[in-house]
Amino acid sequence: MAGNTIQKAEASSSRKVFALPARANRSRDEERPSTDEWGKDPLDAAGVAIDRVAHAALARLTSGLSPMALAGAVMDWAAHLAFSPGKQLQLVHKGVRKAARLNEYLGRTMLGRDSGCCIEPLPQDRRFADEAWQKWPYNVISQAFLLNQQWWHNATTGIDGVTKQHEQVVEFASRQVLDTLSPSNSLLTNPVALTRTLETGGANLVQGFQNWMDDYSRILLGTGPVGTEHFQVGRDVAVTPGKVIFRNRLIELIQYAPTTDKVRPEPVLIVPAWIMKYYILDLSPENSLVRYLRNQGFTVFIVSWKNPVEDDRGLSFDDYPPSGSWRRSMP
Numbered sequence: 183m184a185g186n187t188i189q190k191a192e193a194s195s196s197r198k199v200f201a202l203p204a205r206a207n208r209s210r211d212e213e214r215p216s217t218d219e220w221g222k223d224p225l226d227a228a229g230v231a232i233d234r235v236a237h238a239a240l241a242r243l244t245s246g247l248s249p250m251a252l253a254g255a256v257m258d259w260a261a262h263l264a265f266s267p268g269k270q271l272q273l274v275h276k277g278v279r280k281a282a283r284l285n286e287y288l289g290r291t292m293l294g295r296d297s298g299c300c301i302e303p304l305p306q307d308r309r310f311a312d313e314a315w316q317k318w319p320y321n322v323i324s325q326a327f328l329l330n331q332q333w334w335h336n337a338t339t340g341i342d343g344v345t346k347q348h349e350q351v352v353e354f355a356s357r358q359v360l361d362t363l364s365p366s367n368s369l370l371t372n373p374v375a376l377t378r379t380l381e382t383g384g385a386n387l388v389q390g391f392q393n394w395m396d397d398y399s400r401i402l403l404g405t406g407p408v409g410t411e412h413f414q415v416g417r418d419v420a421v422t423p424g425k426v427i428f429r430n431r432l433i434e435l436i437q438y439a440p441t442t443d444k445v446r447p448e449p450v451l452i453v454p455a456w457i458m459k460y461y462i463l464d465l466s467p468e469n470s471l472v473r474y475l476r477n478q479g480f481t482v483f484i485v486s487w488k489n490p491v492e493d494d495r496g497l498s499f500d501d502y503p504p505s506g507s508w509r510r511s512m513p
Contacts, residue, residue, distance in 0.1 A: 252351065255348035255351035255352050255355075256355075258345060258348040259338065259341065259344050259348060259349065263341050269341055269342075273336060276333055277333055280330075280332070283329065284322075284325060284329055287299075291318055291321060291322060299325060300329070301328045301332065309364060310366065314374050315374075320365070320371070323365045324365060327365055334357075334360060335353065335356075337356075338353040338356050339353055415461060418466075419461050420461035420464045422470055422472045422476070424436045424482075424484075425437055431488070431494075432497075433486060435485060436483065438472055438484070440478075440479045440481055442476075442478070445479055446478070446479045449481040449482070450475055450480045453485045454484070456502050458487075460487075
């Protein structure tokens with residue numbers, strides 16, 4: 183059944199992504215003091231409350247990213263690299279070769295020769311696609327950046343002993359830092375931005391500063407990014423008609439009736455990952471899996487996960503799939 187296929191895929195993905203260490207599989211009574219113990223020693227309850235406040239403040243400051251997890255990944259990478267002389271030798275060799283390629287490219291461009299590129303950007307990288315990037319000195323600047331980016335990819339991957347997860351974290355983090363330092367993000371090293379600034383007399387910089395102020399004020403006020411007001415649930419997204427047939431503390435179960443005269447005997451049950459909104463599969467009439475299935479004669483059921491609020495702070499992964507109690511309470 184299609185619903186079973188989706189359920190199995192979701193369950194498999196959830197187990198892989200959200201698998202917790204063995205310690206997390208213990209009961210809550212083993213992990214933290216019981217209510218009776220808190221009553222005997224108020225410092226236990228106070229300590230837990232302080233930790234929660236501190237962690238919540240840190241999460242707000244880092245946009246939900248864990249600096250401890252990032253530090254652990256970096257330490258894993260750095261420690262194994264420090265004790266990998268072979269890998270270090272490879273990186274030195276690659277660095278020397280890239281420097282030689284850049285110097286050769288620089289010499290050809292200074293002599294006015296048609297030198298081409300010493301390194302091509304990735305197909306999806308359009309930052310240096312404009313013709314202005316092919317002129318001196320911006321061609322050398324962009325080529326130096328791409329060579330440096332490639333070297334850092336080699337430095338953060340392929341190190342024996344580093345866990346796959348930590349390798350991916352470090353490689354991703356290094357790529358974000360390099361993208362931030364890209365010459366395309368600086369006015370003085372971006373020929374396209376410089377040309378636009380001259381054409382507008384600096385008005386583009388004023389407009390950009392106003393956009394930044396608007397974004398920053400939205401962050402402080404907790405409002406959504408620009409344009410989110412144009413995507414209201416039930417009006418712009420999730421417009422397929424359905425009805426809630428079941429509700430508990432964690433979910434709402436939505437049913438969508440088929441639009442055909444003949445109805446298929448097997449319904450489709452879709453259980454999205456609990457970090458996703460159900461209407462990811464019903465974005466618009468032209469881009470809706472739900473609408474497609476209804477038009478094929480299927481009765482569709484989708485689980486909509488409740489947004490946690492303060493009263494749900496006691497929930498844990500044990501309450502969610504694949505082994506959560508929500509399944510036992512469904513009809």
